[in-house]
Structures are given as C-alpha cells and as structure tokens.
Amino acid sequence: MIELLLDPQIWLAFATLTALELVLGIDNIIFISILVDKLPPQQRESVRRLGLFLAMFMRVGLLLGLSWIVGLTAPLFSVAGIAFTGRMLILAGGGAFLVWKSSGEIRSLFAGADDPVPGVGKQAFGLAGAIVQIMVIDMVFSLDSIITAVGMVDQVPVMIAAVVVSVALMMAFAGAIGRFVAAHPTIKMLALAFLVVVGGVLMAEGVGYAIPKGYVYSAMAFALAVELLNLRLRRLMQAGARRQAPAAGAAQRSRLARPAR
Numbered sequence: 001m002i003e004l005l006l007d008p009q010i011w012l013a014f015a016t017l018t019a020l021e022l023v024l025g026i027d028n029i030i031f032i033s034i035l036v037d038k039l040p041p042q043q044r045e046s047v048r049r050l051g052l053f054l055a056m057f058m059r060v061g062l063l064l065g066l067s068w069i070v071g072l073t074a075p076l077f078s079v080a081g082i083a084f085t086g087r088m089l090i091l092a093g094g095g096a097f098l099v100w101k102s103s104g105e106i107r108s109l110f111a112g113a114d115d116p117v118p119g120v121g122k123q124a125f126g127l128a129g130a131i132v133q134i135m136v137i138d139m140v141f142s143l144d145s146i147i148t149a150v151g152m153v154d155q156v157p158v159m160i161a162a163v164v165v166s167v168a169l170m171m172a173f174a175g176a177i178g179r180f181v182a183a184h185p186t187i188k189m190l191a192l193a194f195l196v197v198v199g200g201v202l203m204a205e206g207v208g209y210a211i212p213k214g215y216v217y218s219a220m221a222f223a224l225a226v227e228l229l230n231l232r233l234r235r236l237m238q239a240g241a242r243r244q245a246p247a248a249g250a251a252q253r254s255r256l257a258r259p260a261r
Contacts, residue, residue, distance in 0.1 A: 014158050021145060021166035023217065027198050028055055028141045029170055030191045031098070033178035034105060035130045037188075043127060048174055051134040056167040058142040063159050072143075082208040087143065092206020094140025098199030101133065102192045109189060140202065190227050194220050 032051040036044040072086035146159075181188050197220070201211050 013155075014162050017159065017162040018166050018169075021162055022169060025055070025141070025145070025166060025170050027195065028052075028138065029174050029177055030181065031101075031137050031195060032134055033174065033181050034188065034191065034195075035133055036178065037182045039127060039130060044178070045175060047127065047130055047134075048178060049171060050131065051138065052167055052171050052174060054135055055138045055142060056163060058138050059146055059163045059167075060160055062142055062146040063156055063163070084208075088206045088208065090140060090143055090206075091202045094137065094143075095199040095202025095204075095206060097136060098140070098202065099196055100199075102195035102199060106189065106192050106196075109185070109192075184231060186230070187227060190223060194223075 029052075032048055036047045036051075039047055072090070075083035075085055076089075077084055145163075181191050197216060201213065201216055204211050
C-alpha cells in the first residue's frame with residue numbers, strides 16, 4: 001500500500017480516472033436530477049443522494065467482481081456476423097430504456113404534463129418508481145464506467161478510490177445542477193436531448209458499433225455553451241425591458257396630463 005501512495009504514476013492514473021469518472025457521471029446526474037424533479041420538494045435531496053450512493057456501491061461492487069466483468073465481455077451468441085456479449089446486451093437494453101424515458105419526458109413537456117406540483121398519482125408512483133429507474137440506469141452507467149476504468153488502471157484499490165472521490169464530488173454539485181436544470185426549461189429540454197443521444201450511443205455499442213464518446217461530449221459541451229449564452233442574452237433583454245418600462249409609463253402619464261388644445 002505504501003508503494004502505491006509513493007508512486008507518481010499511480011497518482012496520475014488516479015487523477016485521470018477520477019476526471020473520467022466525473023465526465024461519465026454527468027449523464028447519471030442529469031438523469032437523476034430530472035427524475036427527482038417530479039418528487040415532492042422534501043424528498044428530492046434524499047433521493048438524489050440515494051441515487052448517487054447506489055451508483056457508488058454498484059461501481060465498487062462491480063470492481064470487486066472483476067471476474068464477472070471479464071465474463072460479460074465473452075461472446076454469448078452471434079447474429080449477422082456480430083458476436084453479442086453480456087455487456088452489449090446490458091448497454092443496448094439500458095440505452096433503449098434511456099431513449100424511451102427521455103423521449104417520454106420530452107413529450108410530457110410539450111403536452112404540459114410536467115406540473116411542478118405533482119398530483120396524487122405522481123406521488124404514489126414517484127418515490128418507488130424513481131428509485132427503481134435510478135437503479136436501472138445506475139447499473140448501465142456503472143457497467144460502462146467500470147469497464148473503462150479496468151482498461152485504464154490495473155490496481156483495484158486505485159479504481160475504488162477514484163470511484164469514491166468522483167461520487168463524492170458529484171454529490172457536492174448534484175444539488176446545484178438539479179436546481180439549475182429544474183429552473184430553466186430550455187436547459188431541461190437540452191439535458192433530455194443529451195440523454196436521448198447518450199441512449200442512442202449505448203444502443204449502438206450494444207449492437208457492435210463503437211461511437212467515439214469524445215465527439216459526443218464535445219458536441220454536448222458546444223450545445224450547452226450556446227444555450228448558456230442564450231440564457232444570458234435573455235436575461236439582458238429582460239433587464240433592458242424592465243428599465244424601459246418605467247420610462248415608457250412616465251411618458252404615457254405625461255401625455256395624459258397635458259391639457260387638451
């Protein structure tokens with residue numbers, strides 16, 4: 001253990017893997033934030049933390065079962081020349097679930113069904129349904145994350161430490177990200193579109209087509225930067241309109257006060 005702590009290559013691998021886990025965990029945070037937004041306010045923070053704890057425990061559990069992870073990469077059957085593995089099936093199923101859930105949320109936004117005050121039906125389904133969906137998507141994201149980690153680092157303690165630190169950092173920022181997404185409908189729509197894209201990427205990987213995630217995340221970052229500029233522009237325009245409103249009102253009152261000729 002002392003040798004690990006004194007090895008600069010281990011620290012470099014730990015920092016790199018932690019950063020990678022954070023990037024891969026953004027999708028998880030967005031999904032959890034959108035799910036908990038439908039819960040009563042007093043439950044949101046606890047369910048958000050529960051979701052991230054589940055993600056951490058699943059990642060650590062998968063790391064401790066590396067033989068099972070290796071088994072998931074072994075071919076199970078072939079269709080049309082494509083050798084399907086357990087990992088591919090899980091990614092394809094998780095991607096399909098993510099596309100289905102995200103597109104449903106987008107439809108509900110257009111239909112006006114995304115009511116900030118949940119009804120009785122939503123409350124009955126809310127807590128249990130949110131936890132089940134978080135567990136499903138945690139499994140998918142954890143599997144993808146851990147397989148990436150195994151390909152980068154050989155030391156299991158380093159991988160576990162990187163996972164724990166990355167989840168702790170996600171917990172620190174998840175609340176702020178969730179509130180920001182909930183407060184801005186266009187950001188929420190963009191986040192849902194991101195999840196649809198991620199689900200499509202997972203489905204593509206599930207049938208043997210690897211899409212470089214660097215391209216996907218770069219496109220997402222560019223779209224987010226444009227939307228943040230749009231938000232700032234809208235705020236400036238609203239502030240300008242508020243400043244002009246008193247002046248316009250004073251001019252109107254001045255015209256009304258003039259005696260008729």
